[in-house]
Amino acid sequence: MENTLKPLRDGECVLDVLSPRSTPRPTVAGGVEDVYGEDRATEDQLVTPWTFSVASGYSLLRDPQYNKGLAFTEKERDAHYLRGLLPPTVSSQQLQEKKIMHNIRQYEVPLQKYTAMMDLQERNERLFYKLLIDNVEELLPIVYTPVVGEACQKYGSIFKRPQGLYISLKEKGKILEVLKNWPERSIQVIVVTDGERILGLGDLGCQGMGIPVGKLALYTALGGVRPSACLPVTIDVGTNNEKLLNDEFYIGLRQKRATGKEYYDLLHEFMSAVKQNYGEKVLVQFEDFANHNAFELLAKYGTTHLVFNDDIQxxxxxxxxxxxxxxxxxxxxxxxxxxxxxxxxxxxxxxxxxxxxxxxxxxxxxxxxxxxxxxxxxxxxxxxxxxxxxxxxxxxxxxxxxxxxxxxxxxxxxxxxxxxxxxxxxxxxxxxxxxxxxxxxxxxxxxxxxxxxxxxxxxxxxxxxxxxxxxxxxxxxxxxxxxxxxxxxxxxxxxxxxxxxxxxxxNAYIFPGFGLGLVMSGAIRVHDDMLLAASEALANQVTEESYKKGMTYPPFTDIRKISANIAANVAAKAYELGLATHLPRPENLVKYAESCMYTPLYRNYR
Missing domain, CATH: 3.40.50.720 (NAD(P)-binding Rossmann-like Domain)
Incomplete structure (x- = not known):
């Protein structure tokens, strides 16, 4: 069957949910084949999928989730009111990728490459992930460390379009409402920071948002978790960075950091709202919290939520x-x-x-x-x-x-x-x-x-x-x-x-596959044995060729295969410990992990 969406003409009513799609065909371990090119890593593979409509015409070109740029075919341009809104040339995704990579390589300043990639993500989501997956060794340092550190330091100056949710002290008592403002309902992974200890750069306050955004880009590119299931969050309780407080372009609260009961009450409201809105199986990954909060939060919520601290674990x-x-x-x-x-x-x-x-x-x-x-x-x-x-x-x-x-x-x-x-x-x-x-x-x-x-x-x-x-x-x-x-x-x-x-x-070797393993097994808690299982899987994939070069990690070019093996090992441990809820257990967990992974190829619209 042809992959389809049903965009509506501008001005027509847009429904959140329409009728069920065609009868799903089974794949590995009873999953659902993604006949419409939908993203794969999803916890609801065992239920009948639904389709929804998106706007067409000019609005379609400005929706990064569905925009294909010049890759819209002649037939699609007629069907979705795109005639005259695009130049006449039809370009393949491969040609678009070649052009964007050529343009990015022209920049000599790494931060310019970072902003070019972020602009692409906000314009054409699938092309962004195609570039990142196909050029991972070249682009990983741009999208994440070390360049993301400079991006966070200058986030207020380069800020163009908000990504993720900003939850500040102003939202106290309203966090559940704030979560409901986010357009996606089926969230599987949340990466959250309070910006107090960004990499080795210290307190960057609200500008630490670059970290959750970057981490979740890697969750999708390296671990195959679908982008729409990922939510970046910054908890803004102020900053003790005087330079930022005096910076006219700073985008966060202009006050000293809240501490003690005020701080922990806000975090508790956030964690409770997350569980209430997204359920027991949403993974909350803590990023770049200061030591005095990081250990306490992990200990406090490790027994009640599915939580993971990337800096510690x-x-x-x-x-x-x-x-x-x-x-x-x-x-x-x-x-x-x-x-x-x-x-x-x-x-x-x-x-x-x-x-x-x-x-x-x-x-x-x-x-x-x-x-x-x-x-x-x-x-x-x-x-x-x-x-x-x-x-x-x-x-x-x-x-x-x-x-x-x-x-x-x-x-x-x-x-x-x-x-x-x-x-x-x-x-x-x-x-x-x-x-x-x-x-x-x-x-x-x-x-x-x-x-x-x-x-x-x-x-x-x-x-x-x-x-x-x-x-x-x-x-x-x-x-x-x-x-x-x-x-x-x-x-x-x-x-x-x-x-x-x-x-x-x-850490990009571990957390994307680790998170995928939790998602695909439906795990409800993180156990130390799962971390050991992830380490074992990674160590086992170092080849003799790498050893002869003196390297103790496999090349990043194999990262999706590495992530699938880590996910399988983590999921196996979740089933062994009785912490998995997706039953029955798939026979071949590696193949199942690969079948769950999001692929960024363009979809065909009709």
Whole structure:
């Protein structure tokens, strides 16, 4: 059957819902074939789909969800009152993609590329996702880190058209009404920020909206969750950033941040309204909340809602995957290694806890014992038991017995870690002395790189300016011996006539597939074992070709396949734990995940 929509002529009545579409044909595991080209990743695959009408003519060209630009055929131009509204040429989606990519490559300033992509998303949604999927390695740094950081800093100046929902203190008592203002009803994934700790850039207030928008673009492009099921949200409780408060172009509340009861009451109203409006199975992903709120919100709502904190849990899962994959290069098993972190916030403690959980799982030892292999350094030095009374609650499990150590270099020398992980948000902290000390500590040999002493160094802070060290510094200072990965991308490095490739420990490897796994299984809660399942799936997809280059992550060109495998592993764990509601369980979860994925090809209208 031909894919169809039924646009109405301008001025005619538009109904939200019309009659059922044709009888659905079954696909994998009893799903519904998307005979109309509808987006696939949807929780209602087992019910009869409905169709709705959209405006035609001039309005159709300005609806990003349905606009195809010059790709409207002659027949479609006649049927939908587009004659004369478009030049006579009919262009394929492939030709449109080629032209847009050519135009984007002409820009020398990354922020210009970002605004060009955002303009495209607001003009032609399917073409935007086609570009992002087909050119993921080139465009991922533009749509997300590192360029999204600069975009958030300048969001007020480049703001053109609102994306997502802005819920401020002005909406207190009305949040359910605000959610109902959003035109889409079947929301499956919400990414929400309060803008207090955007990447390593600090408090950007309302301008943090660039993060939820960017994350959800990746949910669709990399994980296949349909765009109409994604909702970006910014909770605006003010900002303590004086520069923004004095900026005439700032788009948020001009007041200091609300804290305490006022803050938590607003968040509680939001979480309650989300559940009331969208149901039990909507995933709420917390992004870039400050430490003091992030842990409390995750603990509070983890037992009542389907919630996920990407900074704590997503970062942990992707780093654990990189460490597990790196074992083929640095040797030994996970319990054989000793870990030292610079940074003891959300990311650092979240990664440390997941590594300890995996060590505990492998050794059958209590997690308290596993934690003893992991040491953390914060701004006051090594976290040790003598500091316990002054530590924030999330740091206390890492306060081991040891004499006080004031600096990172001292900690490297006395702890002698095999793995160094940076999650501090402070650039240039892995100095030449630190990397040289790490290299001297490690005498691990591998069959792939015989005779080399190999430390594992992960500089995870974003954006690039905040990275603890660069790839070039890591390879040069370690004399080519380090295995290196970072949060932001770095170009290959030549050292002593050899090319070194670094991996990117990017959360985009994990959260899109993780979210798809939750959606397609109908999970109602997130469990730590699901995070371990996601890490395992990612680590298993690193190829021998990548290992030979010294890389501990697979190429992003395979990201949709990677996401499908992660989704399948996460869904399998949800079924195993009894947390899945989509029954019966599909026989082949990987194929089912692939069948659920949104595809951005143009639809045919009649």
């Amino acid at each position: 997503g970062t942990a899962a992707v780093v654990l995957a990189g460490v597990v994959a790196a074992l083929k290069l640095i040797g030994g098993t996970l319990p054989d290694h000793k870990f030292l972190f610079l940074g003891a916030g959300e990311a650092g403690t979240g990664i440390a806890e997941l590594i300890a959980l995996e060590i505990s799982k492998q050794t059958k030892a209590p997690i308290e014992e596993s934690r003893k292999q992991i040491w953390l350094v914060d701004s006051k030095g090594l976290i040790v038991s003598s500091r316990a009374n002054s530590l924030q609650h999330f740091k206390k499990p890492w306060a081991h017995e040891h004499e006080p150590v004031g600096t990172l270099i001292e900690a490297v020398k006395v702890i002698k870690p095999t793995v160094l992980i940076g999650s501090s948000g402070v650039g240039k902290t892995f100095t030449k002395e630190v990397v040289e000390a790490m290299t001297a500590n490690n005498k691990k040999y591998t069959s792939i790189m015989p005779g080399l002493q190999i430390p594992l160094i992960l500089a995870l802070s974003n954006p690039t300016s905040q990275s603890e060290c660069t790839a070039e510094e890591a390879y040069t200072w370690s004399e080519g011996r380090a295995i290196f990965a970072s949060g932001s991308p770095f170009d290959p490095v030549e050292y002593n006539g050899k090319i070194y490739y670094s991996g990117q420990s990017n």
